[in-house]
Amino acid sequence: MSSTNYILFLFTVIFFFVGPVPAQVKKLEATYKVEVNRKKNRLPSRHSLRIDQIFQQVDHIKMDLLYNNGKSSFKVRETWGLDFRTELNRKIAEIIADVFNDRYLTDIEKNALIRQTENEGVIYNITSGFISYKWKLLEETKVINGYHCLKAISHKSVKDRSGKTTVLEIIAWYTPEIPLPLGPKDYTGLPGLILQLKEDSRRIYTLSFVKVNPDWDIVIEQPREGKNVTKQEYHKITSNKYKELIDKN
Numbered sequence: 001m002s003s004t005n006y007i008l009f010l011f012t013v014i015f016f017f018v019g020p021v022p023a024q025v026k027k028l029e030a031t032y033k034v035e036v037n038r039k040k041n042r043l044p045s046r047h048s049l050r051i052d053q054i055f056q057q058v059d060h061i062k063m064d065l066l067y068n069n070g071k072s073s074f075k076v077r078e079t080w081g082l083d084f085r086t087e088l089n090r091k092i093a094e095i096i097a098d099v100f101n102d103r104y105l106t107d108i109e110k111n112a113l114i115r116q117t118e119n120e121g122v123i124y125n126i127t128s129g130f131i132s133y134k135w136k137l138l139e140e141t142k143v144i145n146g147y148h149c150l151k152a153i154s155h156k157s158v159k160d161r162s163g164k165t166t167v168l169e170i171i172a173w174y175t176p177e178i179p180l181p182l183g184p185k186d187y188t189g190l191p192g193l194i195l196q197l198k199e200d201s202r203r204i205y206t207l208s209f210v211k212v213n214p215d216w217d218i219v220i221e222q223p224r225e226g227k228n229v230t231k232q233e234y235h236k237i238t239s240n241k242y243k244e245l246i247d248k249n
Contacts, residue, residue, distance in 0.1 A: 025213065028068075032206060064076075065182060074185060098185075130188055138152060144196050156199070
């Protein structure tokens with residue numbers, strides 16, 4: 001499809017199926033849930049009951065996306081009052097869901113995205129450009145939570161600590177009805193909010209709640225002080241630590 005035809009198609013979808021694009025989005029609060037493929041996230045355990053309890057906690061994980069005037073944050077919602085075993089299961093579940101200990105902060109105007117994480121007591125601010133994915137926009141549509149969405153595909157290369165690279169297919173469903181280039185984690189740059197995102201056959205993040213221009217305050221936290229590194233520098237740090245651990249054993 002040519003770029004001209006695609007633009008005409010996009011406007012057709014917007015105006016004839018979902019109505020006119022809403023007014024400027026100044027604030028937004030959204031919540032996502034996650035589904036995890038158990039076959040792709042096997043846990044080395046002799047206790048099947050414990051595994052069931054961990055995956056039950058995955059169903060309770062909620063992640064919040066907040067936006068206010070060009071800046072946003074995305075992080076897992078904190079939980080309180082859990083007993084020790086349940087809290088431990090929850091943390092393992094967050095690791096499986098790939099949201100443990102991470103916070104994503106964006107500044108659209110400055111073309112900046114920070115993934116803030118903590119490793120062995122050190123806070124790292126992993127910096128990159130706001131748009132780091134090359135999206136292929138498709139004509140396929142579907143409705144998610146009452147919003148008409150369009151499909152986009154990208155790919156993501158993931159390196160484990162040993163240096164092995166795996167390429168994941170990323171499928172995003174975004175809605176032009178909410179014209180914000182945001183979504184779960186660091187998935188940004190589409191012409192509408194991502195309502196559902198599938199990371200290969202591993203995980204699916206789906207919007208469960210959204211409020212555009214709410215009448216309550218939206219506060220975007222500032223990055224905590226930490227060590228500023230690039231993605232490549234952080235991978236090198238974690239790879240070296242993993243190598244040191246292997247060498248000791």
